[in-house]
Amino acid sequence: MTFNTVQEARNWASSFLEQHDREPRVGELLLRYLLGVSQSQWLAMGRDVLDQDVANTFATWIHDHAVTGKPVEHFTNEVDFFDDTFYVDERVLIPRPETEELVLAVLNEVNGGEVIVDVGTGSGIIALSLKGRLKDATVIGTDLSEDALAVARSNGERLQRDVLWTSGDFLKPVLDEGATPDIIVSNPPYIPHAERDSLSETVSLHDPAEALFAEMNGLAAYDTIVKQVMQLDVRPKLIAFEIGYDQGESVPALIQSYDSAADVRVIQDINGKDRIVLWN
Template structure:
């Protein structure tokens, strides 16, 4: 296959993805990657010749994504998050824009609610995955002592690579939810988590790009999608300091349920449900 111009390559790829019911914005992501262009530069270069050396890999990746649903991030090996580039593969959840909103809220709450002249603050990310949350917290607030937990050694390997590559000092612990913290008697001021929160009964409703390629460990949490929250919240008293911030990413229909779980363990708390940029419930947080 050959293309005279970038426009021709872009048009062919867009039509191919449309025929396979895939999002067409993938085309520009791939073109920008291979041609090393910004979006504005790409749009300004559409009538330029399509370099022959990139045609085969471009066509192969478009066909692979269109026909199988393999995430474009897996084909490229990275995703952008909070202005940084994170390596990703089949062992970690691909960082999503909604999680950037969780990180932003946590950073804002930390700056409002803690005295930086007091003892250093310890933050933990439960279910670290690629390390997007824990690395970003450390890079945006270097004063934090950041730890991260994941049950998957394969995920931790990617998280460590991202932390090292981005120059973020994070302590990684392997284990299930809060167990490693309890075993080491680690107390924290800030607990953040984007845990699995999809019901196993909703598996077939997911797109194949998510269902077949994101790790099941990072997606599914029992019959109602709340098992991870139950496990974490039950053990919170064993790891939180007297004053603490808790923040969870949630499924868009889980706000009240997660709020009630927190109130069961901490009746005096005042959990808040926060909507994402699309107006869907996405975060539950509270101060103790």
Template sequence: MNLSQLLQHFKTELKDVYEEEEVKSIFSIVTEHLIQFNRSKLMLNWDKEPEPAQEASFLAIATGLKTHQPIQYLLGEAFFYGSTFKVNESVLIPRPETEELVDWILEKKVEGQTVIDFGTGSGCIAISLKKHLKDASVTAVDISEDAIRTASENASLNHADVCFIHADILTFQSKEKFDIIVSNPPYITGAEMAEMQQNVLAHEPHLALFVSDERPLLFYEAIADFALSNLQPEGTLFFEINEYLSKETISMLKDKSFKIIELRKDMQGKDRMISAKL
């Protein structure tokens, strides 16, 4: 099949899953990934016939998309803060709102050079910070061994020197003091699951997504407790948060003696990030 026929195949296979314009956009992404044709080159080469192995990959990706597999997992990569990251079903797909968190940290120009990222997943936060804070010592922690392996591959891919530690956020201890403590921990409650898209529920790691309805701030509390003893006097704690629990998160931080607390909305106007200082 040529590219025009392959696009028609995508439209036919995915008509019950995506709108036609979204199918075209996805097909463009797949084409650039598989045969390095950007959108402009694709427009001029609809009669191009991919190699047999490439055609097989196109067809396999269409089949995967039809079963709600995320395109990033099917391609094995995602883009975050200007860099490419390997992704698989052991790590969350990096989100644009997390890019905003990284941007906020860098914008604040926190003094100091020690950083720790809890629940690192693909390593996107830790690696992006290291690439922009070149002299910083960056540590990243995750409970999943598979996630640590993926994050380590991403550090090598992006030439970022990050120390990865396999450990549980809830019990991790260290004698080191940090200037930046950051986390995008699990924060989606069971009650919110019904609102989520099927491709997320079926394929992204629940370990990195969900918390119990009874203690939705479990991980935030543990990391805040860690910060009480491990944050430098002028250091800053950064969280990505559940938009529905901003007031509760701020209240928890105040109860734990954090004095300077700032809430920031994401580009969609949702309460998404908090910074706190002692």
């Protein structure tokens, strides 16, 4: 594919992506990344001559995205979350903006100096975002996937934030060590397997299935974590979950089936959908 200018590449990508029922703006995101330019620079360079190596890579990426749904973040290996840029790849879930709201909900509840456990840490975005804003907190990230923990460790090194990464099934490493966390936070898998076919290919074919889907109509991970919480010698002062938009009743009911006196609140996200459960 030959493009003489940035504008020609933009126009071709937009048309090609629309023909394949993909979001045309992906072309802008990928070309801006390859050119390494800011938004203001991007707006001013439509007539600039495009380097042919960049053009070839761009055309390959656009074709790959159009045909397979490969997400932008798997080309760039970057995702912005709060004010930080994290490395991501096919080993971890690509974080969604709603998860920033989960982190904010936790930040609104803390006083400083707490022991915080991020259960199912994945790329480490929750644990590292909390550590970056709570310098005196002790933050632990757990995950059953060694591949995910490798990504989390890499992000911790890139951001120079001291988080303890430990392998195990949800809270099991904490239980095994006899630790007493003050706060537990988790964005566990919560999509029912029956909904797999309704998801975008960008999600269903490229995010790791173990980070997306759960048994018990999407409640299995919550059930396991709640059972583990009940085994702790000292109950944390806060457990914070991200939930599916339709789990604003089922997750609190599950919690209260184990702890009838639980103080459970449901917080809606910026789109007005149930998204966060806080359990005190």
